[in-house]
Amino acid sequence: MTWQPTVATAYTCFRPSSSPAADQLRRPTRCSSAPHRRSANYPPNSWDYDSLLLSLNNPRYDLIGGPRSFDKLxxxxxxxxxxxxxxxxxxxxxxxxxxxxxLGIAYHFNDEIVGILTSIHGTKPHPCSWEDDxxxxxxxxxxxxxxxNCIPVSPAESLKIPAKNCLTRALQRHDIKGLLSLYExxxxAFRDDETLDEARTFxxxxxxxxxxxLDPHLQSSVVHTLDIPSHRRSPRLEARWFIQHYASDTSRGCKQCINKNFRDRWRTEIGLGEKFGFARDRxxxxxxxxxxxxxxxxxGSCxxxxxxxxxxxxxxDDIxxxxxxxxxxxxxxxxxxxxxxxPREILPGYMRALYSVMYNTSNEVAENVLKKHGFNVISFLRDAAELERGDTPSSIAIHMLEDNTSxxxxRKAMEDLMMDAWKSINEDAFLHCQFSRSLAMxxxxxxxxxxxxxxxxxxFGAPDGKIKEQIKNLYLDPFNADKK
Structure with missing residues (x-):
């Protein structure tokens, strides 16, 4: 069947619905030969897939030495x-x-790292004082x-957070590493760690x-951290930046492990963008x-x-x-x-096509989960709550309107809410998570x-500039940790 990205000029009228949503609207069934449709004016996909796939097949992405060599590393x-x-x-x-x-290689050595940290946790904390050195x-x-690493620790037992009047002494000592480490x-912080909030501010x-x-190298590191701390950054993007910024401080063995991680090939399936010309093809x-x-x-399967x-x-979302x-x-x-x-409803062609893709994809995923883990997830899909969708103003605009603020x-109120949300995330992920470490992370x-x-x-809607640079750095550009 040849797909037309635009809806036909005539289509079948909808049957009346007895759903609560339809009854609440109390609107008669409409027949329309040319419904008015909005456009979000999304920019087209800017990637050349032929060139992209060709670059990914370049031998420069292959790991020299094979699995045995990597195991030795x-x-x-x-x-x-x-x-x-x-x-x-x-x-x-x-x-x-x-x-x-x-660097993004710790997962290879998780058991050793947890063992060392557990041992460190059992020893006397390293002294932390702003009054002395x-x-x-x-x-x-x-x-x-x-x-x-989910080892229970409180700021009170591990850190002696200084009073605000001690900030002058720290500034006089130019203790950049101390300030930066405490800021990170x-x-x-968890929900009850107010002392960490004070530490973050000063x-x-x-x-x-x-x-x-500061010298340019250290200045770059401070700016990077103040922009977004490492805890809130995507791990792979943070690893890419860290490698380039601290390449000279990294051991040869670690560098070669890094090269392997960043040269792993990847692939992606395309197709929806060809069928839905009105939506974001991303x-x-x-x-x-x-x-x-x-x-x-x-x-990789996940x-x-x-x-x-x-x-x-x-x-x-675009529909x-x-x-x-x-x-x-x-x-x-x-x-x-x-x-x-x-579906028993009479749906236009573009909706039938997307519904079919959704149904087949969810069944495929559920079948794979059942085969690998013996767990049927279809019931969760059937019981999922409906989400309200539509155009809504931003949270900032709503707050300005409801609270009569500038x-x-x-924006400051949203930042405070975001910080509270992150504290909840931290506590749920690192303190009392009932699920696997992989799911928590x-x-x-x-x-x-x-x-x-x-x-x-x-x-996502307009992926130019920063997001495009991220994709190139992670997947397309040649990578060598040995180069500065």
């Missing part, structure tokens, strides 16, 4: 990690683990790594005050989001499913927000709620990916 890095764990230099151990996490950077790093650690003020006097951006949520190479789900969600008429959407929503193979005041990464995609604009 991992063994060398593991030996270094174990040796550090046997030593007495706690700050050095912490820095090595932090480097491996930020205590190692504030190491103490804050210790707290952050323990909390990131403060973003791992560390940010101190770093901004010292910024003009398959690569969908994969980029999925990779931000689940980036572990061992979870990443593939997420890419499809995000792609379908984008097309659904509800932009293209579909009210009558069409009522019937379409009812059909989705019943989840039948052939845009700046409303996928939930955290979902929030991180939102920062990544929408920082500075709509990176």
């Amino acid at each position: 991992k063994a060398g890095v593991r030996e270094r990690l174990v040796a550090a764990g046997r030593g007495d230099d706690q700050p050095a151990m912490l820095r090595l683990i932090d480097t491996m996490q930020r 205590g190692d504030v950077a190491s103490a804050a790093l210790r707290f952050r790594l323990l909390r990131e 650690a403060s973003y791992l 560390c940010a003020n101190g770093l901004k005050e010292l910024l003009p006097s 398959p690569i951006e969908c994969f980029h989001c999925a990779n931000g949520i689940v980036w572990d190479p061992n979870l 990443r593939e499913v997420l890419s499809k789900v995000i792609n379908l969600a984008a097309h659904l 509800y927000d932009v293209y579909g008429t009210l009558d069409e959407l009522i019937h379409f929503t009812e059909a989705i709620g019943r989840r039948e193979q052939s 845009e700046q005041e409303s 996928a939930c955290v990464n979902l929030a991180r990916t939102s920062h990544c995609v929408y920082q500075g604009g709509d990176g």
Whole structure:
């Protein structure tokens, strides 16, 4: 069947519906030969798929030496990690683990890292004091790594948060590493960690005050952290930046492990964009989001499913927000709620096509889950609650209207709400999560990916500039950690 991206000039009238939504509207059934449809004026897909696939087949992305060589590299890095764990230099151990996490290779050595951190947790905390020359950077790093790895720790037992009047002493010492480390650690706060809120505020003020006097390399690091702390960044994007910024400080073995991780090939399926000319055709951006949520190479099947789900969600969003008429959407929503193979509603062609893709994709995913894990997820799809959709003003605009505040005041209120939400995420993921570590981190990464995609604009609706640069850096440009 040849697909036409525009709706036919004549179509069948809808049958009356007995649903509560339709009854509430109390509108007669409309027949229209040419329904008025809005356009979001989304820019077209800017990727050349032929050139893209050709570049991904370039031998430069192949791992030289094969799996055996990589296993040898991992063994060398593991030996270094174990040796550090046997030593007495706690700050050095912490820095090595932090480097491996930020490079994106820590998952290869998870058991060793957890063992070392558990041992560190059982020892006396490294002293943290702003009145003397205590190692504030190491103490804050210790707290952050323990909390990131779900080892129970409180700021009270691990950090002696200084009073605000001690900030002058820290500024006089130009303790940039201490300020930066404590600032990063403060973003791992739980709901009752008010002292970390105070620490975050005066560390940010101190770093901004010292910024003009820093050398370019350190200044770049401070600006990067103040923009978005590492805890809120997509892990793969943060790893890419960290590698380039600290390449000279990274061991040879770690660099070669990094090269392998970033040269793994990837693929994406396309097709919906050819059928729905009115919607956003963003398959690569969908994969980029999925990779931000689940980036572990061992979870490729999950990443593939997420890419499809995000792609379908984008097309659904455009149908509800932009293209579909009210009558069409009522019937379409009812059909989705019943989840039948052939919907009883009379739907226009473009809706029937998307419904078919949704139905077949969900069945395919459910079948794979049943085969691999013996768990039937179809019941969850049938019981899913309906979501209200439509054009809505931004949260900032709503706050300005309801609270009669300025845009700046409303933005500050949204930032406070975001901070509260992140505290809840931290507590649920790192303190009392009842699910697997992989699922917990996928939930955290979902929030991180939102920062990544929408920082500075709509990176999904108009994926130019920053988002396009991210995709090129992660998947397309040649990568070599040995180069500065």
